[in-house]
Amino acid sequence: MSLDQLLTWVPAGSQEESLARQVDFDRLPAHVAVIMDGNGRWAAQRHLPRVEGHRAGIASVRDVVETSARLGLEVLTVYAFSVENWKRPPTEVSVLMGLLKRYLRLELETLQANDIRFNVIGAQNELPDDVRRELDVGQERTSGNGGMLFNIALNYGGRAEIVEAARRAMEAGGRPSDLDEDTFGQWLYTAGQPDPDLLIRTSGEMRVSNFLLWQIAYAEIWVTETLWPDFRACHLLEAILDYQKRERRYGGIAQPAVVGH
Numbered sequence: 401m402s403l404d405q406l407l408t409w410v411p412a413g414s415q416e417e418s419l420a421r422q423v424d425f426d427r428l429p430a431h432v433a434v435i436m437d438g439n440g441r442w443a444a445q446r447h448l449p450r451v452e453g454h455r456a457g458i459a460s461v462r463d464v465v466e467t468s469a470r471l472g473l474e475v476l477t478v479y480a481f482s483v484e485n486w487k488r489p490p491t492e493v494s495v496l497m498g499l500l501k502r503y504l505r506l507e508l509e510t511l512q513a514n515d516i517r518f519n520v521i522g523a524q525n526e527l528p529d530d531v532r533r534e535l536d537v538g539q540e541r542t543s544g545n546g547g548m549l550f551n552i553a554l555n556y557g558g559r560a561e562i563v564e565a566a567r568r569a570m571e572a573g574g575r576p577s578d579l580d581e582d583t584f585g586q587w588l589y590t591a592g593q594p595d596p597d598l599l600i601r602t603s604g605e606m607r608v609s610n611f612l613l614w615q616i617a618y619a620e621i622w623v624t625e626t627l628w629p630d631f632r633a634c635h636l637l638e639a640i641l642d643y644q645k646r647e648r649r650y651g652g653i654a655q656p657a658v659v660g661h
């Protein structure tokens with residue numbers, strides 16, 4: 401995506417426009433992962449039940465998915481429900497599942513229009529049947545799309561993913577000496593995908609909460625105090641601009657500044 405294309409949908413004179421103009425399109429993160437947190441606190445601030453925060457968070461998902469696709473990101477992964485989230489009250493869990501179904505039904509057209517491929521990461525077999533059916537439809541209908549890959553982490557746990565990958569690698573019966581970081585990566589949900597370059601967490605918490613533990617080895621982390629239901633395209637652009645100022649060393653040493661340019 402070029403700046404000109406991006407500017408066709410950003411309101412003229414808006415904050416998004418000025419942020420979009422600063423983005424270096426040659427240095428976009430290939431994969432952005434987002435821990436969408438703070439829905440409950442957003443609702444509590446308004447004296448509303450927690451589920452109202454989840455409801456309000458849907459608009460943020462929509463905005464971030466569409467903006468990411470239009471920016472030209474290769475992969476966007478959002479953390480929607482962790483394996484630990486089953487500890488929440490059953491009513492909250494069922495509202496979350498219901499919202500997910502509704503989001504998919506309402507957004508399928510938009511996903512198609514933006515050439516987005518929808519993909520679920522997590523233990524889908526443990527999800528309610530009606531949710532699984534909806535997820536299957538979403539994944540099947542968008543499977544031919546060649547634009548951004550949109551992963552939704554649902555009933556996802558990083559440790560569970562690693563254990564499951566180890567189990568599958570062992571069951572496949574290869575020689576232990578053939579297993580290395582690359583071949584092991586092929587047993588993860590994210591096989592074939594680039595690792596996240598940028599990990600965003602909303603609502604100020606400085607933790608990774610069992611998200612993509614293997615894949616975020618060298619991700620740049622950006623935490624904002626903004627609560628998820630208030631998160632919009634402008635925050636995503638801010639995160640990307642901050643990412644573009646970082647120097648990634650991967651354990652090496654700082655690159656000398658290029659002179660004469």
Ligand code: IPE
Pocket residue numbers: 436437438439440441442480481482485496603628
């Ligand atoms: C994130 O918001 C949504 C999910 C984990 C599903 P929370 O529900 O965790 O909101 P807080 O952290 O309690 O504010």
Ligand code: IPE
Pocket residue numbers: 435436437438479480481482485605607609
């Ligand atoms: C992380 O948020 C999980 C998701 C965003 C789905 P949580 O609210 O569940 O994480 P903790 O409990 O603050 O670590």
Ligand code: MG
Pocket residue numbers: 437438439
């Ligand atoms: Mg939370």
